[in-house]
Amino acid sequence: MENLTQQQACRFLDLATMGVKQSEVTYLLSLDDRGQWINEQIAQPYMDHLQQTRYQAHSRNLSASTQDCRVGAWFDIALNDNAQLRQRVAFALSQIFVVSEKDSNLIQNADALANFYQLLTQGAFVSFKDLLRDITLSPVMGLYLTMNGNKPQSITGQAPDQNYAREVMQLFTIGLHQLNMDGSFVLDEQGKPQETYQDSDIEALARVFTGWDVDNSNTLVPMVADETQHDTNTKYILNQTYPQGQTARQDLEQFLEQISSHPNVAPFISTLLIKRLTTSNPSREYVYRVANIFYNSDGNLAEVIHAIYTDRALFDTPSHHMAKVREPILAMTYLYRALHAYPGGGNDIIYDPMSYKETFNQYPLGANSVFNFYSPNHMPPGDLTQKSLTAPELAIIDWGQLINMGNIFYRCLRDYGQNRGNSSNKKELYVAPAALEDLAQSGQGEQLLDTINLWVLNAQGSPEVLARLQNIYNGHNNKFYAVHKMLFLAFISPDFMVQE
Structure with missing residues (x-):
């Protein structure tokens, strides 16, 4: 044990x-x-x-x-x-x-x-x-x-x-x-x-x-x-x-x-x-x-x-010896698994996998060369190089990629989560954070925050991120609508994108 x-x-x-x-x-x-x-x-x-x-x-x-x-x-x-x-x-x-x-x-x-x-x-x-x-x-x-x-x-x-x-x-x-x-x-x-x-x-x-x-x-x-x-x-x-x-x-x-x-x-x-x-x-x-x-x-x-x-x-x-930047495509699979994703319309396949060629800068067996998407020893310029620390995944993460993935996250959480309705579109993946929505609607804000911290941030959310999540919850009269915004902020935060 x-x-x-x-x-x-x-x-x-x-x-x-x-x-x-x-x-x-x-x-x-x-x-x-x-x-x-x-x-x-x-x-x-x-x-x-x-x-x-x-x-x-x-x-x-x-x-x-x-x-x-x-x-x-x-x-x-x-x-x-x-x-x-x-x-x-x-x-x-x-x-x-x-x-x-x-x-x-x-x-x-x-x-x-x-x-x-x-x-x-x-x-x-x-x-x-x-x-x-x-x-x-x-x-x-x-x-x-x-x-x-x-x-x-x-x-x-x-x-x-x-x-x-x-x-x-x-x-x-x-x-x-x-x-x-x-x-x-x-x-x-x-x-x-x-x-x-x-x-x-x-x-x-x-x-x-x-x-x-x-x-x-x-x-x-x-x-x-x-x-x-x-x-x-x-x-x-x-x-x-x-x-x-x-x-x-x-x-x-x-x-x-x-x-x-x-x-x-x-x-x-x-x-x-x-x-x-x-x-x-x-x-x-x-x-x-x-x-x-x-x-x-x-x-x-x-x-x-x-x-x-x-x-x-x-x-x-x-932590600096036990940290890695989350690969973009694994950030997406994490979101879908954590939030119980399912295809719409009774479908049993993922039909349109998130515009994968434009969204992640990586996809399975899709590297530009035998040297993979990035070198395992890639050091981005700046503090990491000065400290001789590698961050291979940052070779494919830029502002354009972050914006594209953020848009995918937001669309997923709002259009196919909060507004999932009857989930009828067979070409889309829907998410159902029902347990989180129930906590929000029953006014259990503290437990909702703790649960998002656990589900998304491995119970390691920074005080800054947790405070922002709390502010989102406090700022909504109808707490149901706070959930997808809280999740969105959690998933795009450095606390999620860096595994440590």
Whole structure:
């Protein structure tokens, strides 16, 4: 038993789900054990992104899935799936192992992208090596980073394509510089970071990734090896020899074994996951503890996620080490989950997901490049840079984005909340903060304020924000009309947009 407080339970679920529902807070408090909750979540059946994408297309009377169907399905699942931790981790993984609909080979293939996202969902709690294998052989990744159809120099007269070879090292496994287990750089005698690999390693690894092709144009199954197109000569990668005569599969398996046991993988991937899930500026001690779990468990992601979310840093660390800016799209899913959103007119899909391309500056599998929507080490100019603090999400948050999202929040809370009426528009999502409205109409202003503080601000609202919420309530004769304005202010406040 952990003796969790209500505030701690809210904060934990804020980081571990796509948005906090108070029924889930009540359940976690009844367990009083984050570890048990995580274990139950790992075992929880989960929704399928490909199936839901196709269901979206069917419900819209379309003959084939579109990218809007895929993103609508993502929102369906984010809001409604009981396997919230799995979906939260999958979203984090999608920003590490990046593919994008903006690639010309993928823009017309929503099903393939949905299937790739499902691969990440399935792989959220497997071994890192198994996940990397599935990602490497995914036809979506093969098309996106041009490994598909890669041939040896003996056939083409030129060196094999190095795209996937470079990114799998730089972005997906070990990074550019050697790391200590706490994520700090290993320095040479001159005090400079040491590189993890050389160009010759990339050139040799590109030869490992020859001979793989999409299977009969089927982008929903793993790529297959064509041994006649594979470079079978000896290769030398990161001080390890790949013997002559190995098949494409043998070369791949040797690489997966080698790279997954590389000393950089544990701190590199652990840091990326922590930054996406709990804090933008983890302490060295936090990274060290999680990376050790990664290393000692041979990359068991279930144990790594358990370590990230049960570490003492979540509740004991000074706030600047345990804070992150809320991603815009997760701010939206939070609002909808917290306020029990539902499609209008008896519909069972999210038809128009909040003008997502214009509203959030991010959406699932919609990054402009393999480098994601932002760098994990982005430092905005000003105080944060002076204090050497990263805030990756601020790279996509500007005044235009804040205005667009504020407009979406306001329209949601007023037009499809306060004025929801009979909720008849099938293309809209409605919210029903009925419990809050009941408190307002019965004159329970203090309890209303406490409840909004709990539901939206994890019971950590600043005195300034709480005072403004109180003023809104006091300024309305008909207290019903105060509720959506109080919620709007809470959701656009820094207290909500910064998770700490």
